Amino acid sequence: MTPRPLASVSVDLDNLWAYLKTHGDPGWRDRPSFLPSAVPRLLEILGEQGLTTTVFVVGADVVREDGAKAVAEIAAAGHEVANHSFGHEPWLHRYSRERLEDELSRTEAAITAAGAPRPRGFRGPGYSVTRDLVELLAERGYAYDASTLPTWIGPLARAYHNRTAKTSDEGLGELFGGVSRVLAPVHAYRWQTGAGSALVELPVTTMPLLRTPIHGSYLLQLHALSPRLAKAYFRTALRLCLVRGVSPSLLLHPTDVLGAAEAPGMEFFPGMAAPGARKVTWLGWVLSALREHFDVVGTGEYVSRTPLRRTRPVTGLDAGR
Ligand SMILES: [Zn+2]
Numbered sequence: 526m527t528p529r530p531l532a533s534v535s536v537d538l539d540n541l542w543a544y545l546k547t548h549g550d551p552g553w554r555d556r557p558s559f560l561p562s563a564v565p566r567l568l569e570i571l572g573e574q575g576l577t578t579t580v581f582v583v584g585a586d587v588v589r590e591d592g593a594k595a596v597a598e599i600a601a602a603g604h605e606v607a608n609h610s611f612g613h614e615p616w617l618h619r620y621s622r623e624r625l626e627d628e629l630s631r632t633e634a635a636i637t638a639a640g641a642p643r644p645r646g647f648r649g650p651g652y653s654v655t656r657d658l659v660e661l662l663a664e665r666g667y668a669y670d671a672s673t674l675p676t677w678i679g680p681l682a683r684a685y686h687n688r689t690a691k692t693s694d695e696g697l698g699e700l701f702g703g704v705s706r707v708l709a710p711v712h713a714y715r716w717q718t719g720a721g722s723a724l725v726e727l728p729v730t731t732m733p734l735l736r737t738p739i740h741g742s743y744l745l746q747l748h749a750l751s752p753r754l755a756k757a758y759f760r761t762a763l764r765l766c767l768v769r770g771v772s773p774s775l776l777l778h779p780t781d782v783l784g785a786a787e788a789p790g791m792e793f794f795p796g797m798a799a800p801g802a803r804k805v806t807w808l809g810w811v812l813s814a815l816r817e818h819f820d821v822v823g824t825g826e827y828v829s830r831t832p833l834r835r836t837r838p839v840t841g842l843d844a845g846r
Contacts, residue, residue: 531831714836
């Protein structure tokens with residue numbers, strides 16, 4: 526029997542305050558959290574599917590009691606805990622090298638203090654990668670970065686944000702990535718840094734050829750329009766991945782399992798009108814469909830089990846700010 530191809534699933538544990546902050550809602554300063562309802566529900570559905578995945582956590586949450594508890598529960602359930610920055614500011618690409626290093630190290634310290642192993646993976650909050658970031662991750666012994674989203678939806682998401690946000694923060698001009706993202710590779714590859722080529726880049730998978738998103742929140746929006754359309758779309762994406770030899774890396778968020786009542790203030794966010802129970806059922810279908818064709822693992826396990834020959838020079842990246 527030939528082994529089945531690998532796919533990976535990861536969760537960005539973005540908290541309620543982070544969404545409100547990006548949206549320009551001053552209520553974010555009280556740091557409202559939906560982790561106590563989101564984390565047990567996510568762990569339950571992943572457990573039902575028999576999946577161990579990767580959860581990217583935000584340091585500012587992990588230094589608090591509910592975030593530390595979440596990390597301990599995630600690690601105890603066998604999932605990989607990875608670094609999703611400390612402050613979850615989507616304009617990370619504007620940070621100085623020192624500030625970027627601080628974001629990484631404070632989150633690493635919070636994760637290990639909460640009882641999980643030191644993170645081997647990083648995903649930035651704004652889908653942007655700079656040379657500073659890649660070099661710092663390599664220096665600090667990370668195995669992979671998972672910050673790129675090769676899609677043309679980025680500029681559209683930015684247009685949407687600019688239209689709906691109450692404030693316009695500095696740096697938002699490049700939020701969600703530029704048009705160059707469209708040409709970024711869909712496959713995983715290794716960054717060639719001065720120190721060699723070890724750090725892996727694992728893009729969030731978009732539909733092969735079309736480059737439209739297939740992450741949980743996008744599927745959920747389609748599902749709200751038409752469940753049949755959403756199923757056909759995801760099945761087509763999986764088939765194209767198989768045909769093109771792309772290992773899908775599916776990205777999920779807490780909002781994929783939460784209803785509007787559990788995320789007060791997020792009524793503006795796409796897909797929040799659907800009840801939590803309906804979202805959980807839909808996510809179960811998505812994960813089952815993925816498991817039909819692929820062996821599903823976390824992003825860290827995917828990287829360690831996949832021999833990667835493709836490389837990309839880090840010199841092609843913006844240095845940072
Ligand atoms: Zn995030």
